[in-house]
Amino acid sequence: MLAPTAPSEPERTDGSAVRIGALVPLTRPGWADAGRHLLAGLELAVRDVNGVGGIGGRPLELVVRDTAADPRRAAEAVDELARLGVAALAGEYHSVVARAAAARADALGLPFLCSSAVLDALTEQPTEWVARLAPAQSHGWRIYADFLLGAGHSRIAVAAEPSVYWASGAGLLRDHLAPRGGTVVELDVRTLTPEAVCDEVVDAGATALLLLVGLPEPAVSFVKAVRRDRRLAGILIGAPAGQPEFTEWVQLLGDDGAAVPFLRYLPDRLGPLGARVERTLHERLAEAPSFVAFEGYDTVAVLADVLRSHGVDRKRTAASWPRVAVEGTRGEIRFSRTPGISVWQWAWPPVQVVDRDPADHDRFRVLHAG
Helix, strand or coil, X not given: CCCCCCCCCXXXXXXXXXXXXXXXXCCCCCCHHHHHHHHHHHHHHHHHHHHCCCECCECEEEEEEECCCCHHXXXXXXXXXXXXXXXXXXXXXXXXXXXXXXHHHHHHCCCEEECXXXXXXXXXXXXXXXXXXXXXXXXXXXXXXXXXXXXXXXXXXXXXXXXXXXXXXXXXXXXXXXXXXXXXXXXXXXXXXXXXXXXXXXXXXXXXXXXXXXXXXXXXHHHHHHHHXXXXXXXXXXXXCCHHHCHHHHHHHHHHHCXXXXXXXXXXXXXXXXXXXXXXXXXXXXXXCCHHHHHHHHHHHHHHHHHHHHCCCHHHHHHXXXXXXXXXXXXXXXXXXXXXXXXXXXXXXXXXXXXXXXXXXXXXXXXXXX
């Protein structure tokens, strides 16, 4: 039942802007490249919305706050944005940060359309206030596990940092692989140097090492150590969370960063809208847009459609999630209640396992699709 504790912004007809709060990691320790792409997608969509009349003649405006991968900072930003009278919240890349933002948005009665975070338990209890575009971690990481098995990898080593997100990923891999004859050996990077991780991988007889760690460090150090170790010449390095998606990965690792499979949320072929958005984002970013940029664009496209159809009242916005039917850059977006997921969920965006081509680092090879 919808019971907001913060007042909804009243309808206005004076031509003032309709504001959306945007949560984006733009500085360290956040993945700043992901935040830059997410913001580029959000901003381009706002430009497009305003180019066709905005929201009932009122311009759409982003009020951006840098979360810097800090859950407390994100929760404080939600409080501030609610006081500023935003109609809804958008964005966020990091799952633990989005979880803090979602909890606060739920408590305040502020609609939140999460762009990129995948943690299944985005809120502790089912909520009407939060919807999500990215696939749940349980969906995407099971597809990644199927890729590993299909490629002949059944004994997997996981080098992980302490985090709810990384622990959830490791558990999902273990639970999906075990009934199919696979095993997962977990290595705590807090206590092991990159060289010690290499020793543990050799001792375990693993044929794949997955890096559940942050970028640039310690991910870069682990990749370099594995590539230098002759004992591991044939091992697969994987990064399911998507670290190799961003150009920083190539800039820091060069050839060592190629052939590292990761999850990507794009279709095999973009439709007309997606192709147009891709071209424009490429110009704005001065590089190929990541899937995160498309998530940003689709977030605003959905919110603009909802606000045009149902007004800027927060309660009506939250009540409209099940009626959304919006053509996004990667397909038609609809939300539903999905078993085990506490928020309204697009089930599902396209999911690919891709890597960077060793012969051309700017080319992505599709290895598996879900």
